[in-house]
Amino acid sequence: MDRQVSSSPAATGLQRGVHLDSLFRGATRVFAFLVFAIVIGILISLIIGAYPAFHKFGFGFFTSTEWNPVTEQFGALVAIFGTLVTSAIALLIAVPVSFGIALFITQLAPGWLKRPIATAVELLAAIPSIIYGIWGLFVFAPLFADHVQPWFTEHLGNWPVLGALFQGPPMGIGMFTASLILAIMVIPFIASVMRDVFDVVPESLTESAYALGSTTWEVVWNVILPYTKAGVVGGIMLGLGRALGETMAVTFVIGNAHNISASLFMPGNTIASTLANEFTEATGTIYPSALIAIGLILFLITFVVLAFAKLLLMRLTAREGTRS
Amino acid sequence: MNLYRRRIFLNYFNLTISVLTTLFGLFWLVWLLWTLLSNGLQYVSLDVFTQMTPPPGSAGGLLNAIVGSAIMTVLGVAIGAPVGVLAATYLSEFGRASRLAPIVRFVNDILLSAPSIIIGVFVFEIMVVNMGHFSGWAGSVALAFIVIPVVVRTTEDMLRLVPDTLREAAAALGAPQWKVIVRVVYRAARAGILTGVMLAIARISGETAPLLFTALNNQFWSTDMNQPMANLPYVIFQFAMSPYDDWHHLAWAGALLITFSILLLNIIARVVLRERKPSL
Numbered sequence: 001m002d003r004q005v006s007s008s009p010a011a012t013g014l015q016r017g018v019h020l021d022s023l024f025r026g027a028t029r030v031f032a033f034l035v036f037a038i039v040i041g042i043l044i045s046l047i048i049g050a051y052p053a054f055h056k057f058g059f060g061f062f063t064s065t066e067w068n069p070v071t072e073q074f075g076a077l078v079a080i081f082g083t084l085v086t087s088a089i090a091l092l093i094a095v096p097v098s099f100g101i102a103l104f105i106t107q108l109a110p111g112w113l114k115r116p117i118a119t120a121v122e123l124l125a126a127i128p129s130i131i132y133g134i135w136g137l138f139v140f141a142p143l144f145a146d147h148v149q150p151w152f153t154e155h156l157g158n159w160p161v162l163g164a165l166f167q168g169p170p171m172g173i174g175m176f177t178a179s180l181i182l183a184i185m186v187i188p189f190i191a192s193v194m195r196d197v198f199d200v201v202p203e204s205l206t207e208s209a210y211a212l213g214s215t216t217w218e219v220v221w222n223v224i225l226p227y228t229k230a231g232v233v234g235g236i237m238l239g240l241g242r243a244l245g246e247t248m249a250v251t252f253v254i255g256n257a258h259n260i261s262a263s264l265f266m267p268g269n270t271i272a273s274t275l276a277n278e279f280t281e282a283t284g285t286i287y288p289s290a291l292i293a294i295g296l297i298l299f300l301i302t303f304v305v306l307a308f309a310k311l312l313l314m315r316l317t318a319r320e321g322t323r324s
Numbered sequence: 325m326n327l328y329r330r331r332i333f334l335n336y337f338n339l340t341i342s343v344l345t346t347l348f349g350l351f352w353l354v355w356l357l358w359t360l361l362s363n364g365l366q367y368v369s370l371d372v373f374t375q376m377t378p379p380p381g382s383a384g385g386l387l388n389a390i391v392g393s394a395i396m397t398v399l400g401v402a403i404g405a406p407v408g409v410l411a412a413t414y415l416s417e418f419g420r421a422s423r424l425a426p427i428v429r430f431v432n433d434i435l436l437s438a439p440s441i442i443i444g445v446f447v448f449e450i451m452v453v454n455m456g457h458f459s460g461w462a463g464s465v466a467l468a469f470i471v472i473p474v475v476v477r478t479t480e481d482m483l484r485l486v487p488d489t490l491r492e493a494a495a496a497l498g499a500p501q502w503k504v505i506v507r508v509v510y511r512a513a514r515a516g517i518l519t520g521v522m523l524a525i526a527r528i529s530g531e532t533a534p535l536l537f538t539a540l541n542n543q544f545w546s547t548d549m550n551q552p553m554a555n556l557p558y559v560i561f562q563f564a565m566s567p568y569d570d571w572h573h574l575a576w577a578g579a580l581l582i583t584f585s586i587l588l589l590n591i592i593a594r595v596v597l598r599e600r601k602p603s604l
Contacts (some may be wrong), residue, residue: 245439
């Protein structure tokens with residue numbers, strides 16, 4: 001008793017420290033868990049919201065092209081098709097361009113130019129998607145309809161098989177315009193990942209290749225690219241994840257039509273643009289539920305794509321860690 | 325000799341293409357910014373900052389939208405940033421050997437790139453449906469969900485840059501761990517953490533999709549967080565899609581304001597980060 005009293009100021013001070021420590025630690029842990037809980041919460045709330053639609057339409061929901069709010073018949077195929085096709089075309093354009101940009105920044109640009117160029121390309125990602133949307137609708141689409149589309153339709157439109165891709169009235173908006181704008185929007189993401197992974201290639205490897213007489217291109221193609229393969233694919237997946245869920249820019253220029261058309265110049269729809277256009281106006285139980293159901297499909301697709309991207313990028317950093 | 329020539333040619337050819345792709349990327353940036361300046365600058369006037377959004381066919385400004393956006397952005401950051409910083413603290417300081425940390429880090433990166441419209445749907449489900457109406461609160465919460473992953477990611481990166489010797493020195497002086505973190509680690513990483521918050525602000529000030537189903541819009545002056553709230557991105561969306569010239573002009577003015585503020589925030593954040601990194 002006596003001893004306790006005499007040492008109490010220091011002891012309680014220490015005790016308070018220990019107490020606050022565990023309090024602080026607990027608080028940070030709760031918030032870390034919260035991040036995890038948000039993702040689980042999103043998943044659960046989407047599943048609950050989508051249940052009536054899945055219950056009513058069953059597996060046919062994925063294969064039906066019907067989308068009729070009046071008769072309450074819904075199928076996700078048109079929106080899924082639009083989402084996948086626009087993202088795939090966007091990647092076809094964005095991947096080579098991003099590779100070229102990453103190559104330029106890491107191998108070609110003089111030191112003083114590297115950072116400004118890298119920053120400028122990354123600023124493309126900072127521009128809000130709605131700005132891409134109004135630019136696409138008011139500036140790009142009219143130019144595209146007047147000068148580019150007629151040429152394509154005239155010269156490529158009558159090719160066998162492929163020609164069907166380029167037919168249709170020159171409206172400027174449609175699947176191709178949406179894809180091109182998506183490509184511009186994901187270039188900064190892919191390019192910056194590629195740049196980062198190109199930078200981790202050990203100099204001894206590239207220097208050895210140069211010493212054997214390789215040209216810059218041969219070093220890039222035969223040494224850097226194989227070494228960073230996982231990271232490059234990870235970056236592309238990251239870009240794909242972004243493209244799949246992009247909403248506002250696509251909503252402006254895709255034309256918002258519920259049909260699947262062979263031509264890239266025809267209007268279409270994506271999951272995100274359907275949600276943006278129809279969600280606030282949906283009434284009843286089945287209509288909103290069908291919209292939430294396609295939202296769930298979108299979330300699951302992006303989740304898988306992004307998880308895959310993350311795993312690939314982690315594999316590269318893991319190797320980086322063991323090497324040094 | 326022939327092979328040698330072909331290799332040289334291939335090299336120059338591909339490197340030229342690389343330069344061209346870079347110009348291709350920059351071309352769009354220049355075109356976009358030029359479009360905004362040429363279409364928007366003439367309509368940016370004092371009225372934009374002092375008048376309310378007008379009904380169709382008459383002149384007005386964007387005051388209620390700018391204020392609404394500012395309120396929701398501030399609240400979104402006020403909710404999201406502390407959560408993000410504390411979660412990142414766990415990842416970098418306490419959870420180094422835990423099983424929760426890698427899962428959270430993984431999920432956070434997915435949340436970072438998850439479609440923002442899905443976040444809108446989620447907040448609609450949990451808040452708007454239960455409250456029965458759209459509201460500024462729902463908008464702020466949706467924005468907070470976008471802030472959290474950005475802040476977690478940048479803060480963790482910044483905390484990891486703080487050398488362990490600093491932590492050990494403070495601990496050796498008898499400081500409890502919370503004090504080590506709050507007084508030493510946070511202080512050392514302060515500029516980096518603030519930069520992350522700035523990037524988060526830049527990210528949410530242009531977000532439209534999550535606000536469509538949460539804050540909706542309000543044509544009138546309102547600071548009531550329980551009511552639908554005007555916000556700049558939605559107004560730009562609505563005005564640009566409309567057939568009225570006056571609305572188009574305001575949409576361009578708003579687009580110009582929003583883009584250049586975001587670019588400015590981004591550039592400042594980058595400059596701060598660059599100056600910070602070598603010294604840590």
